[in-house]
Amino acid sequence: MKDSSINSREEILTRLKAAARAPVGPRPVLPPAREYALDAAQMQKLFVEQLKAQGGVAHSVSDSAALRAKLAEICRQEGISRAMAATDEVVETLDLKAWGAAAGVEIFLASDFPERNAYTQAVFDQVQAGITGADFAVAESGTLVLVHNSRQPRLISLAPLIHFAVVPVQRIVPTYEVALEKIFSAGSYPSQVSLITGPSMTADIQATPFRGMHGPQKLVVVIVETW
Amino acid sequence: MKLTTRQFKQTARAELNDARTQKFLQILPQRLSALRQAAYQSFTDADATHRFGHAIREEVIQRLPELLEDFEKNALANGAQIFWARDSAAANHYIASLAKAKGARYVTKGKSMVTEELGLNEALALEGIEAWETDLGEFIAQLLGKPPFHIVGPAINIAVEQIRDIFLQKGVLREPTLDPVALGKAARQFLRSKFRDLQMGITGVNMAVAATGTVINVENEGNIRLNKSSPRTLVCVMSLEKVVPTLTDALHMLRVLCRSATGQKAGAYLSFDSGPRRPGEIDGPEELHIVILDNGRSAMYADPHTREALRCIRCGACLNTCPVYGQVGGYPYGWAYSGPMGQVLTPALQGLTDTGDLVRACTLCHRCKIICPAGIDHPSLLLYYRHQDVQKNPRLGGRGAALGEWLGHTLFSLAGTRYGYWRLFTKLARLAANRQRRGDWIHGISAYTQGWFQSRDLPALPEKSFHERWEESKKAEDKR
Numbered sequence: 001m002k003d004s005s006i007n008s009r010e011e012i013l014t015r016l017k018a019a020a021r022a023p024v025g026p027r028p029v030l031p032p033a034r035e036y037a038l039d040a041a042q043m044q045k046l047f048v049e050q051l052k053a054q055g056g057v058a059h060s061v062s063d064s065a066a067l068r069a070k071l072a073e074i075c076r077q078e079g080i081s082r083a084m085a086a087t088d089e090v091v092e093t094l095d096l097k098a099w100g101a102a103a104g105v106e107i108f109l110a111s112d113f114p115e116r117n118a119y120t121q122a123v124f125d126q127v128q129a130g131i132t133g134a135d136f137a138v139a140e141s142g143t144l145v146l147v148h149n150s151r152q153p154r155l156i157s158l159a160p161l162i163h164f165a166v167v168p169v170q171r172i173v174p175t176y177e178v179a180l181e182k183i184f185s186a187g188s189y190p191s192q193v194s195l196i197t198g199p200s201m202t203a204d205i206q207a208t209p210f211r212g213m214h215g216p217q218k219l220v221v222v223i224v225e226t227w
Numbered sequence: 228m229k230l231t232t233r234q235f236k237q238t239a240r241a242e243l244n245d246a247r248t249q250k251f252l253q254i255l256p257q258r259l260s261a262l263r264q265a266a267y268q269s270f271t272d273a274d275a276t277h278r279f280g281h282a283i284r285e286e287v288i289q290r291l292p293e294l295l296e297d298f299e300k301n302a303l304a305n306g307a308q309i310f311w312a313r314d315s316a317a318a319n320h321y322i323a324s325l326a327k328a329k330g331a332r333y334v335t336k337g338k339s340m341v342t343e344e345l346g347l348n349e350a351l352a353l354e355g356i357e358a359w360e361t362d363l364g365e366f367i368a369q370l371l372g373k374p375p376f377h378i379v380g381p382a383i384n385i386a387v388e389q390i391r392d393i394f395l396q397k398g399v400l401r402e403p404t405l406d407p408v409a410l411g412k413a414a415r416q417f418l419r420s421k422f423r424d425l426q427m428g429i430t431g432v433n434m435a436v437a438a439t440g441t442v443i444n445v446e447n448e449g450n451i452r453l454n455k456s457s458p459r460t461l462v463c464v465m466s467l468e469k470v471v472p473t474l475t476d477a478l479h480m481l482r483v484l485c486r487s488a489t490g491q492k493a494g495a496y497l498s499f500d501s502g503p504r505r506p507g508e509i510d511g512p513e514e515l516h517i518v519i520l521d522n523g524r525s526a527m528y529a530d531p532h533t534r535e536a537l538r539c540i541r542c543g544a545c546l547n548t549c550p551v552y553g554q555v556g557g558y559p560y561g562w563a564y565s566g567p568m569g570q571v572l573t574p575a576l577q578g579l580t581d582t583g584d585l586v587r588a589c590t591l592c593h594r595c596k597i598i599c600p601a602g603i604d605h606p607s608l609l610l611y612y613r614h615q616d617v618q619k620n621p622r623l624g625g626r627g628a629a630l631g632e633w634l635g636h637t638l639f640s641l642a643g644t645r646y647g648y649w650r651l652f653t654k655l656a657r658l659a660a661n662r663q664r665r666g667d668w669i670h671g672i673s674a675y676t677q678g679w680f681q682s683r684d685l686p687a688l689p690e691k692s693f694h695e696r697w698e699e700s701k702k703a704e705d706k707r
Contacts, residue, residue: 001310001321008521009311012467015525016292019534024286030279031271050492110509119509120457124423140269141492150507154456158449176478180499184474189305189439189501191511192455197493200449204364205390207255207383208407213363213415214422215449215496 035140035174043139043172044223050142054198055211056219063226064094067166070222072103075129078162078218083129084108084122087151090133090166107131110153123155130156130216131164136179137172137221141197144221145179148192157196163216165196168227228346228374230577232561235584239559248376248556251384255377256547262490263544263598269492270482280483281602283476284538287468291528291537294437294470295519301440305502307515314522319350321518322429322462326356329460331426335418337444337451338362339431340378340541341466341520343563344576347429358429361418361450363411370397376557378543378565379488384556418450428454428512432465433540434480435517438473440501442517445484447495455498461512463500466520468537480540483600487542523576526622532611533623536571538601543568545595545605551588560585567595567605578624579616586612650694657688 038046048058059074061067075083085096085107100107108127113119123130132152136145144165148154157163173179176195183193200215211217231238242248267273287294299309312318326334334351336342336358348358348369360369364381368374370393375381382390387405394400400413430451434443442463444451455461471477485491504511527533546552546566557565562573570589574582586609595605612623617632619625628636642652663669669685671677691699 001324004313004317004321005309005311008313008317011313012311012519012521012525013292013295016295016528019529020531021289022531024289025282027282027286028275028278030275034271054491054493054495113509116509120423124419143493148508148511149505150509153508154452154510158452158456176481177475180474180478184439189441191500191502191504191508193499194452195493195497195499196495197491197497198495201447201495202363202411204362204367204380204382205385205407205410206387207251207380210408210411213411213448213450214361214418214453 033140033175038139038174040169040172043174044169047137047139047142047172048223050139051198051219051221052142054142055201056142056198056221058221058223060223060225062224064224067222067224068094068099068103071099071131071164072105074164074220075103075105078129080105080128080162082106082108082127083131083164084110084127084156084160085130086132086153086156087111088133088135089151090168091131092151094166096131110156119153120155123153123159127160129162129164130158130160132157132166134165134167134171134221135183137167137223138174138176138179138195139172140175143176144194144196145176145183146194146196147183147190148194149190154192154194157194158215161212161216162218162220163196163199165219165221167221167223169223169225170227172223228343228563230562230573230581232573232577232582232585235559235561235588238561239555239588242555242558247384247386248558251376252553252556255380255383256549256553259379259488259490259547260544260598263487263547266486266490266492276479276483277600280480280600281538283471283480284540284601287471288528288534288537290472291468291470294472295467297437298435298440298470299519301438302435302442302502302517303440305440307440307502307517310516310518312518312520312522315345315350315520318345318464318518318520318522319347322347322464323351323354323356325460325462325516326351326427327354329426331356331460333357333359333421334427334429335359335361335421335425335450335454335458336365336428337430337446337454338365338381339429339464340375340563341431341464342429343375344466344522345464345520347464359418359421361421361454362446362448363414366414366418367393370394370399374558375563375565377546378541378557378568422450422453422457425454425458427460427462428458429462429464430454432463432469432517433484434477435465435470436472436474436477437470441474441477441499443477443481443500444498445481445488445494445496447489447491449496452496452498455500455512456510459513460516461500461503461514462516462518464518464520466522467524468539480600484540484542487544487598487600527575530622532608533575535603535608536575538599538603539568539572540601541568542600544598544600548594548598550590550592550594555588559588571603571605571608574612574623579612579620580624580626582612583616583626586616653692657690657692660685661688661690
């Protein structure tokens with residue numbers, strides 16, 4: 001199998017290199033994106049508009065105390081009694097286990113599970129919501145950027161029916177480039193980065209739109225003004 | 228995947244008479260085109276953005292081998308494993324062997340045209356491994372054994388009754404319903420158990436970044452993210468032209484791809500994977516295998532004409548704007564790629580022997596060329612294929628002209644290059660044509676010309692040509 005790959009590699013690259021090729025000219029001029037001209041308030045406004053246009057829900061709260069109250073209120077409305085939380089640098093500071101005990105929401109963390117299978121079963125079947133922070137929020141399309149690592153498991157923002165994302169206001173950036181340049185400028189790259197724009201969607205049957213096909217049916221973003 | 232391009236005319240005729248196909252073709256392509264148009268307005272300069280995307284794809288095809296080497300080096304540094312596959316058989320064998328080695332009884336798949344091209348599901352089935360499509364449209368198409376109707380909505384034309392019946396039959400649905408949302412939910416529940424206990428997931432690749440060794444997928448449903456997150460082994464299959472130079476280039480192409488495909492600024496999920504999960508991460512694959520597929524592309528690259536088709540980013544904008552696709556839909560195109568995209572790719576990868584009708588099913592209206600975010604000149608390529616077909620290009624399997632066509636053209640060139648013959652030919656042709664005149668018009672000459680006259684009439688021809696009248700008038704003047 002390995003030999004097959006090595007032989008094919010040589011064969012393919014030799015054939016590609018043997019072809020006569022044209023030199024690559026300079027790239028045409030591309031004016032900068034409009035979003036770079038926005039101030040912080042305008043970026044926040046655009047982010048919220050775009051998120052809503054893609055079916056997301058946005059709330060804005062003044063500080064982390066107001067955030068806790070808002071989360072409790074939404075969980076009550078949605079009937080959420082069990083949720084899994086990430087431990088990224090945003091949500092870790094919220095001490096969600098204590099918050100959940102008061103709000104009547106049992107909070108699980110990935111570290112509560114002895115091994116992967118138990119965690120997978122739980123995140124698929126036992127919790128109704130996932131709570132994460134966001135590394136960036138991109139104004140141009142209302143997109144959340146999540147860098148996955150040991151503190152930000154992939155399935156928490158994906159498998160449960162509701163995804164809560166907490167966004168400190170200063171994490172809103174104009175374009176994808178600003179976010180990804182920061183993420184990829186570190187020496188080693190994260191195993192996965194997800195750009196999330198709205199809930200899971202499909203229109204594959206009769207072009208009828210339907211949310212929550214495989215991922216969350218609801219994406220609730222709470223922007224925190226003072227962090 | 229089995230090639231059925233030989234039945235192009237037959238399938239097209241059936242689809243032209245299919246009420247459901249026609250209903251969707253009257254809505255879907257126009258709607259997607261309008262959404263795309265609106266979405267492009269969000270760019271500072273839509274034309275400059277369009278041209279910049281062409282320049283990126285131009286660089287990709289001119290620097291392809293170097294970019295692939297860079298991609299490989301960086302993907303390996305990220306901890307991914309690379310398998311170079313010369314053809315479908317090699318790729319399928321590698322994937323099936325991997326699934327067996329991992330003890331996977333079944334695998335799940337994200338929607339990917341390249342695995343359709345491979346015929347991967349059938350190859351896995353032969354090895355006793357079930358492959359489940361997880362994109363809703365693709366899942367329905369798979370259960371029904373139908374090819375994709377449209378790259379964005381593979382089963383969008385399927386009647387809801389038919390979906391209900393197949394879901395009931397396959398145990399996806401318990402209580403009969405005709406509500407599309409309830410049907411979707413049933414599919415979610417059914418596939419969720421597959422995802423939860425998954426050993427190995429398979430996805431395609433929308434872009435592979437040379438500078439970082441990252442593979443990128445675009446989707447709306449979340450099934451690809453589940454494929455990339457839940458199992459311990461992940462296989463990403465990319466045809467070799469998917470590579471782009473840098474992350475910034477990838478972001479530019481993602482913007483135009485999402486807008487061109489569905490009119491969205493961004494698909495619900497864009498996922499960027501650089502190697503397998505790192506130590507301490509509880510989910511994500513322990514092994515990331517990237518299959519780089521040739522399957523005829525390096526041969527296609529040698530010819531600067533067919534190389535142009537490697538620019539394609541599979542957005543589907545050309546389908547939505549094509550007047551032929553707009554009449555016949557996706558089925559007649561007979562392979563993994565439909566619409567103008569398929570018309571330029573399929574002949575290059577499968578040869579002209581079976582695709583003669585495919586390259587001729589085009590009015591050369593240029594709408595695909597104008598809309599293409601990758602800068603492909605489809606009409607010129609289709610003319611090139613037609614030319615290579617009659618010129619019997621051996622690499623492309625050109626068939627040469629039919630005897631009647633050859634005879635006609637040979638006689639025509641014989642007459643057309645000799646003055647006396649030409650005068651004689653036009654005189655006879657005029658006589659023959661005018662014998663059939665009805666009033667001022669000719670509606671047909673003989674059974675051989677029926678096709679030409681099907682949509683045209685010829686004005687009755689004058690008794691004498693300009694040359695004849697000129698000579699007569701000169702003679703008359705000389706006499707005076």
